[in-house]
Structures are given as structure tokens and as C-alpha cells.
Amino acid sequence: xxxxxxxxxxxxxxxxxxxxxxxxxxxxxxxxxxxxxxxxxxxxxxxxxxxxxxxxxxxxxxxxxxxxxxxxxxxxxxxxxxxxxxxxxxxxxxxxxxxxxxxxxxxxxxxxxxxxxxxxxxxxxxxxxxxxxxxxxxxxxxxxxxxxxxxxxxxxxxxxxxxxxxxxxxxxxxxxxxxxxxxxxxxxxxxxxxxxxxxxxxxxxxxxxxxxxxxxxxxxxxxxxxxxxxxxxxxxxxxxxxxxxxxxxxxxxxxxxxxxxxxxxxxxx
Numbered sequence: 001x002x003x004x005x006x007x008x009x010x011x012x013x014x015x016x017x018x019x020x021x022x023x024x025x026x027x028x029x030x031x032x033x034x035x036x037x038x039x040x041x042x043x044x045x046x047x048x049x050x051x052x053x054x055x056x057x058x059x060x061x062x063x064x065x066x067x068x069x070x071x072x073x074x075x076x077x078x079x080x081x082x083x084x085x086x087x088x089x090x091x092x093x094x095x096x097x098x099x100x101x102x103x104x105x106x107x108x109x110x111x112x113x114x115x116x117x118x119x120x121x122x123x124x125x126x127x128x129x130x131x132x133x134x135x136x137x138x139x140x141x142x143x144x145x146x147x148x149x150x151x152x153x154x155x156x157x158x159x160x161x162x163x164x165x166x167x168x169x170x171x172x173x174x175x176x177x178x179x180x181x182x183x184x185x186x187x188x189x190x191x192x193x194x195x196x197x198x199x200x201x202x203x204x205x206x207x208x209x210x211x212x213x214x215x216x217x218x219x220x221x222x223x224x225x226x227x228x229x230x231x232x233x234x235x236x237x238x239x240x241x242x243x244x245x246x247x248x249x250x251x252x253x254x255x256x257x258x259x260x261x262x263x264x265x266x267x268x269x
Contacts, residue, residue, distance in 0.1 A: 001025050002047070002160055002191055007056035009042055009215075016042045017215045019056070024208075026158055029183050029192040031206035033199060035236055038212040040195045041082065044164050047193065048079045060160065074102035077160040078149040082168065082195075084141065086133050092144045093129040096120055099151030115154050116147075122181060123147040124174070138169030146178060153190065161185065163194040167201070179205040199236075203227055203251045211235050227251040 002024045009017040017039045024030050032040050045051040047058060049065050058065045060076060068076070078099070086095070096119060100112040108116075120126045123143045133141060146166065153159035161182065167175040175198070183205050186192045196202045202209055203223040211219040211226060213235050219226040232240045232253060240255045 001059075001061060002193075003057075003059040003062075004047070005057045005059070007043070007046060007058060008054045009039075009046060009051065010054045015215055017046075020212070020215075020217045021056075022210055022217065022220050024160075024191050024193060026189045026191055027186055028207045029186045029194065029205060030208045030210055031202035032193065032195045032210050032212065033202055033235065034212035038235075039215040040212055041164055042215075043212070044079075044162055044193070044195055047160075048077065048162050049073060050079075061158070071102055074152065075156050075159070076153075077162060078152040080145055080149045080161070080163040080166050082164040084145045086141075089132050089134055091129065092125060092131050092133055092136065093120065095133050095144050096125075096129075096147045096151055099148040102152065103155075111155075115151050119147040119151040119154065122150065124177065139171060139174055142166065142169050143174060143178070146181070150181075150185070157189040158191075160191045160193070163192070165195055165197065168197070175201060199227070199232070199253050203253065204248065223251050227253060 004020060004022050007017060007020045008015065020043060032043060034040050042051065046053055052066065060068070065073070093116065096116050097108060100108055100116060104112055120129060123146050125140065125143050125147055128136060128140060128144065133144060136144065149161060153161060163182070167178050170178060179201060182192045182194065206223065208221060209219065209223055209226050210217060211231065218235060219231055228242050229240060232238065232242065238255050240253045243252050244250070245252045
């Protein structure tokens with residue numbers, strides 16, 4: 001279980017997060033939503049241990065995350081960042097094998113090799129294993145990084161997977177596939193927290209939504225509980241129609257068209 005207790009984060013006298021609290025249990029996918037600058041990525045960096053809280057506590061299985069040794073924490077949580085900058089000419093399979101580094105000292109075991117192969121199959125990147133990561137498209141690189149973080153925690157039930165915009169460079173097929181994979185992972189006794197921009201993908205695949213605004217938690221509940229016209233406007237400042245998908249029985253958000261008078265551009269033409 002992950003417990004976030006009244007977490008705040010301040011830098012240069014600017015408060016980025018204030019008194020944020022929530023928890024997540026094994027089996028859950030929680031999507032973090034909010035406009036740009038709401039504090040989503042900052043929250044994820046604190047959950048990962050990359051940043052220290054200014055106030056409050058983050059407990060993973062009852063133990064403060066800052067008290068874990070690096071190697072121990074690496075076997076209990078994995079992080080898929082929004083930007084995974086790789087400048088060295090690694091092969092795709094070498095990137096995925098990096099996920100197994102916390103599990104061996106010198107040479108990977110047969111189990112490590114088996115897990116790497118299985119994760120590449122699951123993520124649909126086996127055919128890329130001998131390709132340089134530098135030659136892959138943005139979406140292909142994201143899928144390789146997904147295989148890496150899955151390889152890291154695959155044999156560690158109860159672990160936490162943190163994902164910051166994991167589908168931003170993917171086409172529709174792999175957006176759906178990626179979130180279906182992490183949803184299935186959660187059902188195998190894992191915890192998943194994902195920062196997402198696509199509110200409909202979040203409604204489709206997340207069990208709960210934590211909605212942030214100006215560094216504060218405004219809503220926390222199931223998609224059906226928190227996705228309505230009022231909350232969407234409060235968080236994203238857009239007017240949207242919210243309906244129920246007849247096939248999935250989950251909310252579907254359709255933003256209303258914004259019209260801008262083209263006459264206002266005449267002065268600069």
C-alpha cells in the first residue's frame with residue numbers, strides 16, 4: 001500500500017504542491033489528472049523518491065520512502081519518466097535488461113533473460129531487440145521503456161509502478177495496448193499511478209482519478225464519481241459534455257468547440 005499524507009513541496013518560496021493526501025492499494029490503477037502546472041509531475045517525482053517533500057510523508061508498505069536503500073527501493077517501485085533521454089547507442093534489449101539490474105550483481109541469470117524476453121513480447125518490441133534505441137521512433141522508445149520498467153518489477157508482487165505521460169508519443173493502437181497492459185498488471189497484485197493528459201483514456205482504464213489544480217487535490221474518486229461537467233470545467237477550464245459510453249458504461253468527455261474570430265488576426269497579416 002502507498003499512503004500519501006499531507007504532502008507539500010516548495011522551491012524558491014513557490015509552493016508547487018500543498019497538503020495532498022491519498023492512498024492506493026494493490027490491484028488499483030490511479031490516474032493523476034490536471035492542467036499544465038497543476039503539480040502532476042512534481043507529485044510523481046516525490047512518490048518515486050527523486051524529490052523530498054517539504055512537508056508530509058510518503059509511506060510505501062508502512063515505511064517512509066526516504067528510509068529505503070536505493071537497491072531495496074528499486075525492487076519495490078519502478079518509474080517510467082515522461083522523457084527518457086538516451087544518448088548512448090544501446091540496443092533495445094540492453095535497455096530492457098537495465099530493468100533487471102537491481103536483481104543481479106554481475107551477470108543476468110536465466111530467469112532475468114527469460115523475464116526480459118517475456119516483457120519485450122508483451123510490449124510488442126521483440127522485433128526491435130537488435131535495433132539501436134537511437135534509431136527508434138518516439139513511440140517505439142516508449143514501448144521499450146515500458147518493457148524495461150515491467151522487467152524491473154515483474155517478479156516483485158506488491159510493487160509500485162509510476163508512469164509520467166507513458167503514451168504521449170504513441171499512436172492510438174499502442175496507447176490502448178499500453179494502458180491495457182498496466183491495467184492487467186495491477187490485477188496481478190501491483191499498484192499503478194499514471195499521469196495522463198487524455199481524460200478519456202484515464203476514464204477508460206483507471207480505477208480512480210486524482211484531479212489536481214494549482215498544486216492541490218480537488219477530486220479523488222472513480223471516473224463515474226468525479227467526471228462531470230462542473231469538475232471538468234474547474235480542472236481544465238473547458239466546457240464539455242459528459243455522457244456514459246453504452247459499451248463500457250464509463251464516462252466519456254466531449255469538449256465543446258471553441259470558436260475564435262479570425263478578424264483579430266488581421267492586424268498582423
